[in-house]
Amino acid sequence: MQYGYFDDARREYVITRPDTPKSWINYLGSRLYGGIITQNAGGYSFFRSGGMGRILRMRFNGVPLDQPGRYLYLRDDASGDYWSASWQPVGKSLETYRSTVRHGLGYSIFESEYAQIRSEFICFIPRGQAFEYWALTVTNTSSTPRQISVFSYAELANEWHFRQDLENLQYSQYIVQATFHDGMIHRRNNTNPGQNELYFGLAGAEIVSYDADRDTFLGNYRTQSNPIAVEQGRCANSSTLGDNSCASLHTVLNLVPGASHQVIFVLGIGSPTQSWHGLPSGKSILAEYATPDRLNHELSLIQNEWREHLDTLQVKTPDSDLNSMINVWHAYQTHMTFNWSRGVSLVEAGDRDGLGYRDTVQDMLAVTHSIPTPVEERLDLILTGQTSEGGGMPLVKPLSHRPGHEKAPDIEQYRSDDTLWLPITVSNFVFETGNLAYLDKVLPYADKNKATVFGHLKQALQFSIDHKGKNGLIQGLAADWNDCVKFGTTGESLFTTFLFYKGCVLVAELARLKGFESDAAWCETQAQTVKASIDAAGWDGEWFVRGISATGGKLGSKSNHEGKIYLESNVWAAISGAASREQARQCMDAVHEHLASEHGVALCEPPHTEPIPGVGLSLLVYPPSHKENGGIFCHSNSWAIVAECVLGRGDRAYEYYRSYLPARYNAQAEIHQAEPYVYCQFTYGKHTPRFGESRNPWLTGTASWTYVAVTQYLLGLQPALTGLKVNPCIPAAWDGFEVRRRFRGKWINLKVENPTHVQGGVKQIILNGNPIQGNIIPADQLLDENVAQVILG
């Protein structure tokens, strides 16, 4: 079943059937003021923090699952019939109601046609502003004059903190004050001096009536599908003190045949009449911004901003799904994970307010080439979330983080992998930007003391060295990358151990580039030492074990009944280079045999149903093939692509890529269910009837690492200090592909040809007409615009 299509020219996904299997959402705004919006205009918004700055309320896990939202009702005043500008919440029969939803980058447009009235509702948050536009154009397509009433409905959270609003009702139901004056609904409370006022106004038509009291607008025993005010054609002009507020403004449009009229609603934070904390008043926002011209201008600013972000890497391959994803939606998703971490979605209710350490370090990987300056800021921040011991704070809260003054976690609370992601991300940043001096920047640790960035990296390695187990491998601590597997302070994780090995290699490389020879030698010694331990204890005969418990029991061993083979240790054995080429090939073949499926690669096989002594397996709460219990955890699928590329096996890398590529399911939405333009956290695996259904879209490490897997490994464009390395690993069937990429402010137009249909191996590169040595396009030879012809073979 197909519900929409990719409109790459407009950088939109167009939903032609609004009754999608799950809510298909889009993101709006910036980290100043952001929100999400579904294909039925459900969703919420917030100021600065999804958890602590809630503006529009959301009731999670509801039926329908995305209510309330940003609702505009239309009512034919002659007949009394009414509908909504998005299909839901009124939900007219789709036989009579035509709907097209355009999710664009930073905006969504809802086009509807019903009863010979056409409407176009556009919603977005202008660049750098703390308000949102809801603009509605109504057109009379009939041959008689029509009187159409328009009503807005915004259900405003009573409290800024999502949990206070949703749970602490004996308090939060009694704090709100909402009144109408100066042509706007004004909602305030006294809970937070920094953010206590909202306004909701309308321009382009006269306000005929209003409601600020939610239950007056809706009526008792009614829902957003049938508000009494809309049914009756008039609001009650209610205010509210206590209970729940809303913002409903009602206007009446008289349209002769063929006539159109646009009304513009704005919802913003701040006072209706006074500027506040540097933000303009609602009155001035209405006057300055709420005109059709300004709205179009602001929309074009957003579109331009995204074009600038995304133009930094555009591809043209034989795979149109890949193109749509990499050029638009996948790239957009990597920015969303960078912006919102794991804090804002229909699944993330608001509790994860802060930056998970490992999430954040990995999220930066995919956007470094696009927005290096914000990445550097974030990198600085997250480096100051490393403690002087070398491990990471599990959570860094940007709005309240105090480097040098945080309490370091107890050793049991550290995740063993958190700061081991830093060598990968920092070297990627240094190689992308060429800014080797970044390594000399001095930054504080979270708890005390400070060090250069290079010192931070070394300390990350030292933390692992300080926490080795009895086999000389790295302890798993509270968790490694897999939050549901706990080896504690005695058991060892092969995953972490391989990541540590990779870190040693990368830090050694940076040290050599800096001329820190003794540091480089130290790193290399550490790598050799741990490799010897891996050789002695890590190989299970056909693959690498996942970990070794304190009592010697193994996870991911064929001697087990369950969890015989795990994905994470084997892909990282190959990626890190710690495994021999033969071991890497053998273990990745075992992955293919035991873990791969038509919908992606499972985390382990068979899934667990019983405890394993000595290993904390909190994944036992999940049925087999769910989430971490042998589900297809998409983040780790990206590493399978990388590992196969490291092995030069492009066909298999591409097979893995296609198996979980959302766009591939565009015409099979009943299988994937989630948005076909977005990666999910996981897909139900083969041991459940839900096999193939995907869940937790948008905010997942899948976005960043799959982007890296495609662009740096499949297409093979890897930044290096001296230039852009080109090392594709593609399906043999491809004739080639093209990439336009920004690199250190210059533009490279890469044309890769695969005349002999190999899976990889660069035969020759011709840069601006001149053959170059090797496969690194030298940065110092780049013009502003460059053409690089790459011949594989």
Add this chain to the structure above:
Amino acid sequence: MQYGYFDDARREYVITRPDTPKSWINYLGSRLYGGIITQNAGGYSFFRSGGMGRILRMRFNGVPLDQPGRYLYLRDDASGDYWSASWQPVGKSLETYRSTVRHGLGYSIFESEYAQIRSEFICFIPRGQAFEYWALTVTNTSSTPRQISVFSYAELANEWHFRQDLENLQYSQYIVQATFHDGMIHRRNNTNPGQNELYFGLAGAEIVSYDADRDTFLGNYRTQSNPIAVEQGRCANSSTLGDNSCASLHTVLNLVPGASHQVIFVLGIGSPTQSWHGLPSGKSILAEYATPDRLNHELSLIQNEWREHLDTLQVKTPDSDLNSMINVWHAYQTHMTFNWSRGVSLVEAGDRDGLGYRDTVQDMLAVTHSIPTPVEERLDLILTGQTSEGGGMPLVKPLSHRPGHEKAPDIEQYRSDDTLWLPITVSNFVFETGNLAYLDKVLPYADKNKATVFGHLKQALQFSIDHKGKNGLIQGLAADWNDCVKFGTTGESLFTTFLFYKGCVLVAELARLKGFESDAAWCETQAQTVKASIDAAGWDGEWFVRGISATGGKLGSKSNHEGKIYLESNVWAAISGAASREQARQCMDAVHEHLASEHGVALCEPPHTEPIPGVGLSLLVYPPSHKENGGIFCHSNSWAIVAECVLGRGDRAYEYYRSYLPARYNAQAEIHQAEPYVYCQFTYGKHTPRFGESRNPWLTGTASWTYVAVTQYLLGLQPALTGLKVNPCIPAAWDGFEVRRRFRGKWINLKVENPTHVQGGVKQIILNGNPIQGNIIPADQLLDENVAQVILG
């Protein structure tokens, strides 16, 4: 507007219009397995803990506000038309759908008639059992044969912990497993070995189809108002692994004209097929309990249990509202606060899982005569929540409390009043039961050491003595009774000071009865000492101040702009006896002048809009006349009744009683909005347009103290060590009243006559035909049944 009536004979409140202004609820079950149910069958249930044992899910603050719930759908298979056994969730027009809801004690009955089909749906949790009955009788009142499909719908929480279920969706949406076998829906997860299985079965008809997957039953973009399964007349026989589960069983009834058929659904905790933790299997529950006879028997057990509880005090006064409340609903509410503390309602989402110290001590007061044994257990528990310093743990968690091993709060965290309620409650228990030896029982403190109950009482006084401020009054600490007023460790609370004085008097009295003369003298000295401090610093000229800040600023003083006069300090000045009679009269006159209104007595006047230096006023989050900010906080209204009775002013006491008596609003439900049979936490005060609307029904200290105010002060039946003291203080207009009361296992039939229309003062008591001296009916002269004639004058 009137929505129902009191049916005192059946001990039911009968709702004749289901579209009440707010949800009007009832409580079901015991502390083993409990629940709430609204007049539209909305609500939830839980095992042992409202917060941590959630069974049926609730989405709080929704529209409509009480969904989901316990839903039974009826469908005319000939026409396809469908409705629900409760008005909502389908919500047919009330012009065609007739509904009568009978909230009884521990059960609710939903009678409906629609399309010539009558249904009666009864819901309750049998005594001592961990399952709930949903029994439906369908009657064909038409003259043609009818085929009626019946569908159940229970939306089962994914996780036991309410917050995990409602918020942590990236986890809780993937743990559930629900299947159909052995004639039952079986829902399980692996989250909590102590409580991981539920069953839902049906007896009395064949199961035709079923759904265990919520979204399959409802259908996408539908709600409980229009499930696709019901619309189509058949479930899809779905199971679920992950996402959300439900329990829907579908059966078909063929009814000839006039025929009735009963089907019985059961939802319980445990395995369908095996006994578990001492609870029977679902199979055996179905076999043993799911028959019409057994159901009727179990219902009669509940009714008998409540009759036994409530018969312990029954009244007959000229005020029929008072009679309905005291004889049935008000008494029932006091048991609900005793059972559920502040943890289970449509407002209390689940976070308050535990016993607030002061709430709990006060909640016992009203049920001591009815259920002395559970009260003694609770008293033991709460005494072990006192720390060795003498203060109270803010929260005592019965399921996990470890006396002797809890961490004592920091001094800043103590509430100054918590353990000062003990002297009142312990002496009430001793006087009710005559069990003076209870004072010798040795119980541990929360943190360390132990003492006799008498020792605990002394230590409560000592805690206050240890925390006096510079005026010699008692410090307010984190809060006194009013959680929104914080005087800290330096400022002093007059409220707490008067409560301390009252405590000294009561402990002295107990000491004298025990013969602890030096303790008695110590208490009396402490009382005199603090009284001198009150005389020196507490009087504001016309009333007592509320408190004195560290810097000398006063709350509740006429020198203020706001918060000039407060209720709490003045009522307790009178009640405690610390004020002179003249002061008491004068300050209570000031209360009447400044704080009293037609809907109750406000907490302060004028309400606050600005901070007061040195006093923590978290009430500033509330608009004026809301909650603690000058709202009518009903709990404290009960003290105004007591204070007036202490002064002998029965007319005014009764005026206060009537002003917030819920039953008084039975024909004015649009004003009170909440249930007319239940006290609320507060009523919006006169400075808001919502004046008179009442909020947060059921779980409030209002229940217990108002019951005490009516029974012990207005009607004047006060237990004493030697017998039952009779000291009514009634409106002069009353000719008298009658009470039947159990006292120490004997029954006293009291007939009070007021021939000269006084407000109080006992002229003579004739017990079983014999005049007695004084106004205490001597316990040692009681027969099994007694008649006491009391003449006022």
